[in-house]
Amino acid sequence: MSVNQQAHTGPPYGRPQPGYQGYQQPAYGGQPLPGVPQLQYGAYNGPMPGYQQPAPPQGSLRAPSTSGAPPPASGASLPSGHLTYSPFGQGDVQNGIPASAAAVQRPPASQPYLPGSAPMPVSQTPTFQQYGPPPASVQQLSNHMAGMTIGSVAASAPPPAGLGYGPPTSVPPVSGSFSTTGSGLYTPYTASQGPPPTSVSQSLPLAQPPFPGAPRPPTMPGPPLPGQTVAGPPTTQPNHVSSPPPPSAMSGPQPGPPMSGLHGPPPPTHPPQPGYQMQQNGSFGQVRGPQANYGGTYPGTPNYGSQPGPPPPPKRLDPDSIPSPQLNELPPQQKPRHRIDPDAIPSPIQVIEDDRSNCGSEPFVTGVRGQVPPLVTTDFLVKDQGNASPRYIRCTSYNIPCTSDMAKQSQVPLAAVIKPLATLRPEETLPYLVDHGESGPVRCNRCKAYMCPFMQFIEGGRRFQCCFCSCVTEVPPHYFQHLDHTGKRVDFYDRPELSLGSYEFLATVDYCKNNKFPSPPAFIFMIDVSYNAVKSGLVRLICEELKSLLDYLPREGNMEESAIRVGFVTYNKVLHFYNVKSSLAQPQMMVVSDVADMFVPLLDGFLVNVNESRTVIASLLDQIPEMFADTRETETVFAPVIQAGLEALKAAECAGKLFIFHTSLPIAEAPGKLKNRDDKKLINTDKEKTLFQPQTSFYNNLAKDCVAQGCCVDLFLFPNQYLDVATLGVVTYQTGGSIYKYAYFQLETDQDRFLNDLRRDVQKEVGFDAVMRVRTSTGIRATDFFGAFYMSNTTDVEMAGLDCDKTITVEFKHDDKLSEDSGALLQCALLYTSCAGQRRLRIHNLSLNCCTQLADLYRNCETDTLINYLAKYAYRGVLSSPVKTVRDALVNQCAQILACYRKNCASPSSAGQLILPECMKLLPVYLNCVLKSDVLQPGLEVTTDDRAYIRQLVTSMDVAETNVFFYPRLLPLTKADVDSDSLPAAIRNSEERLSKGDIYLLENGLNIFVWVGVNVQQGLIQNLFGVSSFSQISNGLSTLPVLENPFSKKVRSIIDMLQMQRSRYMKLIIVKQEDKLEMLFKHFLVEDKSLSGGASYVDFLCHMHKEIRQLLS
């Protein structure tokens, strides 16, 4: 079933780039030779073989590619090379599958494709075929296809590729290894690999020829061919076109054999595996193209490993090869003993790369219902044609089960990750602002849904029927418009709310608090001036920065100056307010010591316009550091600070944001006073949850008040010890604010990070006093919400402030049936006050498909979003349940998801096989990362504050952020092409992939590590660090020197680029291999076993498999 699944999943990934394919192809090419594998495929259902095969084949493939003929001869190094390649191969394979799947899904056209294929067993899809068992798969396919149009099928040529991929990728290896459960399990796998390498390598050189000629090609190609042939013409890319040759190979029969082969004897499978790969290749239209041009494919490869370039080995990506060289070379016999080849299991890197190459090139057009968007790691352009951009909304599945039974059966959570104010690419247009006049936006009478593209106008345009609740509402006279012959309003294209997925309404006074238009919001800067803050230079730093930063307050549109007013407060045990009225010669300080009963001592002159009070403010900011230079006050208060800000906003009758810069646990006598309750002994006990809970409910109540006033709190923490983030963060969290934490803040090392964060935080787009409501088609309903907000009822998400980085995850549950015909609609309406004080409604609409077949569900899932949801769900769980319970629940749910797939969607196969849906083949690895995260499994050096901090942080992350947070990006810097803008290809997060002779960069959205191997060439060290040898690189370095050489520039530009991408400025940490800091670094190599007991990827996969088997049996 792996194949099938892959096929299903494949579609989303769908668009493999030529380059990639090229790779794969070669790899496959190699595989094809083995030919035999096909048989295995058949046996295993394809998946099994697929996995195993891919690994080996890849290895082999690559070897050939790089070394060309040499492969066979290749020594250890070569094999290693192969290994390295092999991962790629695998990746490719996997990708391939996905690619195909993607292709199917995305372009509606592709869907039709499938159907087309359905009728013809062979044609239907190579993928299916791979799944092997033509018959079974066919049925499934047919089901899938059912909805599709033939034409599209044609377009979907990719699917074939998907098929090919599918099998090879995840399924085979896993199954192999798991099937036996023990090492024995692995054996088959390894065995399979073993053989392939040799053969592959050989084949590679031959590859091109083999493909065509080889029997596998026929098998694999066979399917593809049909697909391709069909597809080729209509939609598919040129690649597909190229595929034609394979068709012959595609031959239906092939699938059959492979399946069987796979299942039974692992060893024999080897040969087939290659074949599979071939198939995969074949499936990819593109693949073929590349195949043809072996050379072409190679060039692609060079990029990966190429930098070192010179020697053949480097080309092969030495680093990758390190771990498993043996595999390739080892005789099959040895392999059985060997553990699972990490290269053979689904590789995130591969999936990401494939999606990037498939989807990155052309815009994602949102016009079609239920389209799965490209991955978040792919840089793509969006064209809004009626559905909200995936930058605004992503769903765990774009095809929702029609009934709750189905949903329950699958256990796939139905959730949408919504980022209402997301930043778009510059090329994309911001939502248009629509003004419906005094009567306000046109809405459904019953459910109050806002006018959107899915509303049906009837009776000549006099009424419209709500797409959510079907209620019929009169069209207000001023909004009336005639319909054209298709029933569309004539002004369809003139009105954003009728033609676009995202747009804004201008709100009327009815949408405002107290029926009064809001005043422009205010920013209040509240600076801790206790001893620590002053001594560390923080106060001076903040004041200096504010002087210039105040000129960059958010402005609306093209207004000349920001409407936002600013105010200043400093505090230690008492609060100091400042009167900075423009008419004053000097600012005035007003001390409020009555912290027990906070109030705002002044009205006029506290919140001022920056330009008007410029000189007074400057004078104030100059004087603050001086005034407190000699302070000896170490105690601070906290709650009164927020209260003060809140009261100030109340008095000014506006919403706003507090920027609080705080250093220590608030132990001074005041409301909200805290005590140090940190206790690491609680970890792994039932009381561990208390560490995440606030100490007192005081802050919850305060948060409620803040939300009511629209007072958002952003917290910048500079702790030198425990300060109870779990409690201090409550208000921030519930008001939609952000926490920034700089432990052991040191001016020299942390200044840049802090200032960059501050600048971004102050400048970023933000809405105030926001209320978000998600409306859905009858049949499902939003039931649960995750994120930084407050809810006073069950439907409205209230946020005092909402910025462009904040994300809300919404879970849906069925309360009735959905229909396949009408699909499911989401409408997210966000009412907020803009930075100029304009009250607006931002509407995002998204239409989803509905399915009655589980396979459709599994084919349209998005693992990254799923992980986002699961992580948030789990992170909330730790507040109320022991961590272990939460972890078990996570594993269990995922096992059920996968088991359900296996049971209902995959073609029958041996129980020992692990079969993963293509769309979810990364679920295990990502899930493992979530389980290993600091919150769920704290490392020794992780503080309680860190955990609380991360817990809150993750809760409002979007999909892209969770993706990189849980599976950090690891880039081999030494392989970067200094002449191009591109990033070096990422590698998997495992120590095995690191070469002592290289320098790597790892980023997870919070930190950037630069890891330097002990054997790095001195020249590189000199270029990058300006010192002559490894040993001279000082420990604990946190910046890179600015050096004028291409390598240094390149590295720094890469770092800058990464910093730009993330919503927070990441902390740069230079790690020398074998240095103390390396421990910290290794913590982020998430595919490895972690010191704190986290399982390695491979082990976890085994574990998951076991779980799934248990569920199935």
Place this chain on the structure above:
Amino acid sequence: MSFQSFCSPMATYLEFIQQNEERDGVRFSWNVWPSSRLEATRMVVPLACLLTPLKERLDLPPVQYEPVLCSRPTCKAVLNPLCQVDYRAKLWACNFCFQRNQFPPAYAGISEVNQPAELMPQFSTIEYIVQRGPQMPLIFLYVVDTCLEEEDLQALKESLQMSLSLLPADALVGLITFGRMIQVHELSCEGISKSFVFRGTKDLTAKQIQDMLGLSRPAVPIQQGRPLQAPEQPVISSRFLQPVHKVDMNLTDLLGELQRDPWPVTQGKRPLRSTGVALSIAVGLLEGTFPNTGARIMLFTGGPPTQGPGMVVGDELKMPIRSWHDIEKDNARFMKKATKHYETLANRAAANGHCIDIYACALDQTGLLEMKCCANLTGGHMVMGDSFNTSLFKQTFQRVFNKGFNGEFRMAFGACLDVKTSRELKIAGAIGPCISLNAKGPCVSESELGIGGTSQWKICSLDPSTTLAIYFEVVNQHNAPIPQGGRGAVQFVTQYQHSSTQKRIHVTTIARNWADAQSQLQHIEAAFDQEAAAVLMARLGVYRAESEEGPDVLRWLDRQLIRLCQKFGQYSKDDPNSFRLSESFSLYPQFMFHLRRSPFLQVFNNSPDESSYYRHHFARQDLTQSLIMIQPILYAYSFHGPPEPVLLDSSSILPDRILLMDTFFQIVIYLGETIAQWQKAGYQEMPEYENFKHLLQAPLDDAQEILQTRFPMPRYIHTEHGGSQARFLLSKVNPSQTHNNLYAWGQESGAPILTDDVSLQVFMDHLKKLAVSSAA
């Protein structure tokens, strides 16, 4: 018939009284004392005195050494001219407890011809300068209401700025402003002006205030590895109170920048004014920084406290501030609580030797009724005006800083008055701007008149005219006769902080003869000081009026008067026409008549604030001023002769007269009908009528003279026959002619007063009737 007419047969006693007053600042109701308790009670008017402790004496330079005290711990009387001295043995006997004391070594050279000043009879009053303890600078803490109209605030700011120049250079000055919130301004900071802000709705304890102001001593200086903490204290205490010379400019600017309270006041509301908390903070601040040091809290307020503890009225304008009517009906819902709040504050301030002045300027009431104790108990000033932008306030305020003839401020601080008596006398109490120090001792009487139960009182602030009434009780039993020629003695020891920051001790020792009331009643009678007695009785009456119903007090006064007349009048029973009073009592009933009509006892036509204001001043002015208050002076100016005092009677209001009335609180110039017509006709402009011009000018000049010296500045009223302001005059004069008896009296003279009040004549008739009645 005015009390100024001094020519009388009793000239000797009058002279004696006057002499004593000038020398010692003491006026006794009786100058010969009845020698037994029983007789004393039959005298009706208690044995009491009006004491002006710091009465200015040009001829009395202070001595620069410490007084010599009686060594008996319960006595500690100061060596004085009444003591018997054994020059050879260098011993002296205390005239109060008869303890024999050794002279201190410094007195070794003492002899009959070489006496220290304190033994000379003319130094019955003497002032010592002592060098004990640190000299603390004077402290002035301004507490300023900012809920004022712009002009008022501006005027006030100017007055305050001006006042800085009047303060001694080393005086400490502080500033608290309040409106809806209270700001305590820190005066030491450069550049940025800094203030501590408190909300006006929350009552804070002294400790909280001090904590919040950062005044509390760091409990345990846990200074780990952090440097020095030496100069903590001076820094702390000087943050809010700085020497004038240092912050002069700073404070002037600060005052200049003072804005009206910025919180919006919606229509139909009063501004939120947190006077109660502001005062509380001021008191707490001084309490924490300068306990037992002379200090003045000067409260400037332009309206009633409307929120927080001490609020007097809500902020809804539709709810008027309480009137006497409300109070009688028990409808003044905030009054009791507010009064309690201010009383607590006043007691705290007084305990620390700090005084509170109230300068209230507003057209409506400002809550003086509730706040009066602040000034009353601490010796502070109370000034009431219509606006800060009037000369009444400006000049009054300026006069607070007036200097005496020797260039010293006419103010003293933290005084402690200790009264010692010879055995036959005990102290019953005191009435004046003081609080009890609860010093029990052998000379403290069981019965109380005024603030009793003590022989010591604290007077936080006093000036040369501050006068206390002190009441005594004769305790000598009838069967223990005092030897012939025996004298009773009283010693007043006042320790205080002089405005030059010196500590001084002012000692007055007086003695009076005892007389047996049965055999020597005429002596006692002749030595009756009816003026002092009137004031002393009036103080008792006013004191009682603060806590009792007005009619009860009046009835009590009447009964006392009748009893006195019965005792000392000469009459045949039941024959009113036979009733005569001796010269020394002749004016007393008239004083009582006017006292009964005075605003001190009559609340009709006065707001509670006004009553409080009048009573405040009555309880502290010296005898002369007090008498003016009881019975205003009326001068007449006419072409018929030189200006002359005339009867305070409606018959004195004649068309061809200009009248000048001084009621202490008001100076009224009233032009008679004819004079007014002349003036309108402009005769004064014509050279040939220059004498008319002079006539018009004369009362103005005299009034000016009074205005120059009086504190507080009286309200100056210039009116004429038929003018609306003439009511001030008409309400004071004895209504001898009213609409009821006008025709009976013929048209000859005077102006009828439209009132139902009884006239003096009716009053006297009744008095006589009751005095001679055998039934009474």
